[in-house]
Amino acid sequence: MRLVIAAIFCGALFGAGLVISDMVNPARVLAFLDVAGAWDYTLALVMGGALIPAAVAFSLRHRLRAPLLGDRFHVPDSTRIDLPLVGGAVMFGLGWGLVGFCPGPALAALVTGLPKALIFFAAMAAGMLVHRLTLDRPKS
Numbered sequence: 129m130r131l132v133i134a135a136i137f138c139g140a141l142f143g144a145g146l147v148i149s150d151m152v153n154p155a156r157v158l159a160f161l162d163v164a165g166a167w168d169y170t171l172a173l174v175m176g177g178a179l180i181p182a183a184v185a186f187s188l189r190h191r192l193r194a195p196l197l198g199d200r201f202h203v204p205d206s207t208r209i210d211l212p213l214v215g216g217a218v219m220f221g222l223g224w225g226l227v228g229f230c231p232g233p234a235l236a237a238l239v240t241g242l243p244k245a246l247i248f249f250a251a252m253a254a255g256m257l258v259h260r261l262t263l264d265r266p267k268s
Contacts, residue, residue: 154228
């Protein structure tokens with residue numbers, strides 16, 4: 129139960145941060161990507177602000193045996209840059225650049241009822257389902 133409460137709290141805090149910083153507004157994100165036009169630097173400030181607690185948490189992880197609400201840290205074993213990693217990053221970047229949403233802000237924007245957010249979320253969920261049904265199979 130503590131894990132569920134912590135997850136709800138963290139999700140609500142993250143969503144509130146996205147709403148307060150206006151990162152649920154695709155126009156703001158697209159303006160950040162428009163470096164040759166009317167560039168909006170506020171997303172860079174949001175990302176820079178997120179680096180501070182992330183750096184603190186990353187440095188603390190090496191000093192702790194396990195997270196507060198888990199038995200171990202779940203850190204990827206591989207440090208290789210491979211085709212699935214690059215392909216996923218390219219797809220993420222293209223989707224972000226085309227519509228101004230990435231998964232976190234899209235979820236937070238669902239509460240607005242904005243059709244663009246609903247369409248993006250439906251496409252994202254469909255992509256996850258296709259991945260699970262086709263690529264995410266145990267190797268035999």
